[in-house]
Amino acid sequence: MKRITILTAFIIATFAVNSFAQKVVKKTTKKTTTVVKKTAVSAKPSAVALEEGKQLLAKNDCLTCHRLDVKIVGPAYKDVAKKYPATAANYEKLTQKVITGGTGVWGEVPMAPHPTVPAADVKKMVEYILSLK
């Protein structure tokens, strides 16, 4: 009889520990999911991506015509950042403009097209430019 009681107590204890462990696992999983969702909604470029964008500007020909603070051939990047809020729609729009080139927004001088620069790289540069407030 004593043995049975001990056995029952053991089974109950094992069950309790198990279900507790499961709860902990569930909680942890929930937390991870929430964090992932938040990142997707805000779509804010990471510090690493912004640094990459900055370096890409120097690697490409962008700084021949643009400076951060002053207008030379093209508008100052800080003025571009003032004109366009850092939204997904503006990233898209300006990425297209850099690739196809164009004129008429800042004056009559056209920006040369950049059809050979990968769109993903251009987007990183645009994200960096719009972060300059």
Ligand code: HEC
């Ligand atoms: C040959 C000179 C030249 C080069 C090289 C150049 N730009 Fe420009 N950029 C311009 C001019 C001029 C404008 C203004 C165009 C206008 O008024 O529509 C401009 C405008 C822009 C704008 C704002 C566009 C708008 O519609 O408001 C962005 C963003 C930009 N350039 C990014 C870049 C990036 C990134 C690079 C390198 C990949 C680059 N530019 C290379 C001359 C240049």
